[in-house]
Amino acid sequence: MDDAAVDCLVCHDQTGKYAGSKGECGYTDGSVDLLKVAQSVAKPTRSNCGSCHWYGGGGNNVKHGDMDAALADPSREHDVHMGGMDFQCQDCHTTENHKIAGRSTTSSVSEGPVACTDCHDSRPHDKSSAMLSKLNDHTDAVSCEACHIPEYAKDAPTTTLWDWSQSGREDKVLENNGKKKRILSKKKGLLIREKNLTPEYEWYNGTHKRYLKGDPINREAGTQINPPQGDIHDPEARITPYKIMKGVEPADPVNGHLIVPKLFGDGGYFETYDWVDAAEKGMAAAGLDFSGEVVFVETIMHWRLNHQVAPKEEAFSCLDCHGCDKVMDFRALGYEGDPADVGGRSAGRQ
Numbered sequence: 001m002d003d004a005a006v007d008c009l010v011c012h013d014q015t016g017k018y019a020g021s022k023g024e025c026g027y028t029d030g031s032v033d034l035l036k037v038a039q040s041v042a043k044p045t046r047s048n049c050g051s052c053h054w055y056g057g058g059g060n061n062v063k064h065g066d067m068d069a070a071l072a073d074p075s076r077e078h079d080v081h082m083g084g085m086d087f088q089c090q091d092c093h094t095t096e097n098h099k100i101a102g103r104s105t106t107s108s109v110s111e112g113p114v115a116c117t118d119c120h121d122s123r124p125h126d127k128s129s130a131m132l133s134k135l136n137d138h139t140d141a142v143s144c145e146a147c148h149i150p151e152y153a154k155d156a157p158t159t160t161l162w163d164w165s166q167s168g169r170e171d172k173v174l175e176n177n178g179k180k181k182r183i184l185s186k187k188k189g190l191l192i193r194e195k196n197l198t199p200e201y202e203w204y205n206g207t208h209k210r211y212l213k214g215d216p217i218n219r220e221a222g223t224q225i226n227p228p229q230g231d232i233h234d235p236e237a238r239i240t241p242y243k244i245m246k247g248v249e250p251a252d253p254v255n256g257h258l259i260v261p262k263l264f265g266d267g268g269y270f271e272t273y274d275w276v277d278a279a280e281k282g283m284a285a286a287g288l289d290f291s292g293e294v295v296f297v298e299t300i301m302h303w304r305l306n307h308q309v310a311p312k313e314e315a316f317s318c319l320d321c322h323g324c325d326k327v328m329d330f331r332a333l334g335y336e337g338d339p340a341d342v343g344g345r346s347a348g349r350q
């Protein structure tokens with residue numbers, strides 16, 4: 001982190017009045033007592049970090065799904081560490097000389113990983129119990145989070161679909177039943193926000209691939225924006241829980257890549273609502289070929305889930321995965337069937 005370029009108070013103010021008062025250019029408005037703010041300076045609290053991280057994507061919990069404003073004062077059910085034990089963010093995201101540890105799903109900057117096993121044993125369950133010690137046999141293939149975050153978006157809904165092809169129509173709430181919201185936004189299109197979600201599971205070996213501008217689209221299976229890397233044969237990979245966000249985005253069917261439209265400002269899409277025009281301007285600025293044709297294609301984005309760890313009583317146990325009402329699609333993960341019947345991946349790796 002470049003000390004000269006950052007605003008210290010956004011993380012160190014404890015009046016709670018600083019971050020919220022900031023205008024668009026990052027200046028505080030006149031109503032803030034900067035002397036009080038300066039005297040309040042202390043170690044960051046969850047709310048300091050949350051003033052940015054809970055509101056990514058333009059609203060509470062909208063982006064990540066497992067990080068929301070309820071973490072300011074969470075119950076134990078919401079998050080055992082930050083609720084039950086009042087952990088601060090930096091208790092896990094250890095910070096040295098302002099380098100905050102923790103890999104992001106989307107950006108490649110990283111100041112070192114954070115893992116559950118920084119504090120817990122990699123075989124943490126009671127070895128004297130036959131059943132609990134069986135859980136330990138899973139940790140080489142199943143991530144801690146896969147069993148310990150059985151549900152996410154527990155308090156506030158998170159965006160699961162963003163369909164740009166529906167933009168340009170009047171703002172309207174199409175559905176809102178407390179668990180699921182469907183909103184038409186003139187600018188953004190159709191948005192679906194949901195809560196109390198069960199994660200999707202994928203193999204993850206510590207890296208994500210990223211779609212870069214100009215990369216080919218996949219019109220059959222959908223275009224992956226940041227697919228996790230690793231599979232059943234990769235000993236470094238663990239089955240990991242994700243929020244999947246689907247998108248419907250503009251693409252050039254002739255050149256076969258996603259369009260980078262000009263959205264904001266002079267003659268941008270938010271003024272003209274004309275995709276071809278916005279594509280011409282945006283693609284020229286991005287230095288990409290544009291055929292003049294726009295189609296809409298499906299995109300798939302992954303958000304890894306690491307927060308909202310549930311109390312131990314709520315962790316997934318044997319029958320959640322191996323019973324009839326299975327949370328995991330074992331075949332999609334590469335097994336020949338339920339591994340409790342056909343054996344784990346070491347049995348399959350002939």
Ligand code: HEC
Nearest residue numbers: 003004006007008009010011012043044090095096097098
């Ligand atoms: C992104 C959030 C963030 C920003 C911005 C930030 N800090 Fe910090 N700062 C932290 C965290 C986290 C710690 C470690 C707190 C702990 O030990 O629990 C810390 C610790 C400190 C400490 C204690 C000594 C140390 O290095 O551990 C000082 C002094 C400090 N910060 C000053 C500053 C100054 C001056 C700025 C602006 C140049 C700044 N901070 C900007 C998050 C931030």
Ligand code: HEC
Nearest residue numbers: 010044048049052089090093101102103104107109110111
């Ligand atoms: C002023 C806004 C802001 C504040 C306050 C802030 N962050 Fe961040 N943080 C960002 C942005 C922007 C990124 C990069 C994009 C991303 O990964 O979401 C980031 C990235 C991260 C990452 C991912 C690692 C990486 O290198 O990309 C972690 C972990 C993180 N922040 C933790 C914290 C913690 C802990 C605090 C409080 C001590 C904090 N942040 C305070 C804006 C902020």
Ligand code: HEC
Nearest residue numbers: 046049053081087089092102103104105113114115304306
């Ligand atoms: C109990 C431990 C724990 C606590 C407390 C915690 N985190 Fe995390 N967080 C993690 C782990 C583990 C990861 C995954 C990091 C990695 O893979 O290197 C993570 C990842 C992240 C990321 C990257 C997310 C992504 O997928 O892009 C951000 C940002 C972040 N945490 C912010 C925060 C903030 C802000 C707080 C406080 C409100 C917080 N964390 C509290 C354990 C924790």
Ligand code: HEC
Nearest residue numbers: 080091092115116118119144145148306309310311312313
């Ligand atoms: C910074 C250290 C730290 C990190 C990182 C951490 N934990 Fe913990 N965790 C603790 C402590 C301390 C306790 C309380 C003592 C205990 O039960 O081991 C605890 C307790 C727990 C419990 C028991 C909660 C209950 O119901 O009583 C679970 C489950 C748990 N952690 C899972 C995780 C998972 C999953 C991760 C990774 C996302 C993680 N922990 C990351 C320190 C940590």
Ligand code: HEC
Nearest residue numbers: 116120121122124135138139142143144147312315316317
């Ligand atoms: C296959 C599912 C599964 C996996 C994988 C898993 N756990 Fe657990 N874990 C459970 C269940 C179920 C319990 C509750 C056991 C009980 O009834 O006490 C539990 C309990 C715990 C407890 C509380 C233990 C106690 O005695 O109070 C901690 C801490 C914990 N797990 C941490 C972890 C960590 C860290 C990992 C990754 C290294 C992990 N778990 C991986 C299912 C799992």
Ligand code: HEC
Nearest residue numbers: 131134135141146147316317318321339340343344345346
């Ligand atoms: C979160 C889902 C999940 C939970 C909960 C879970 N399992 Fe599994 N189980 C798996 C997966 C995935 C594998 C394959 C692991 C591998 O490839 O090594 C597996 C493998 C097995 C195997 C075959 C192991 C081998 O080495 O051949 C048995 C037996 C088994 N589980 C029994 C249990 C029992 C008993 C419990 C409760 C104590 C349990 N499982 C809880 C997902 C789960």
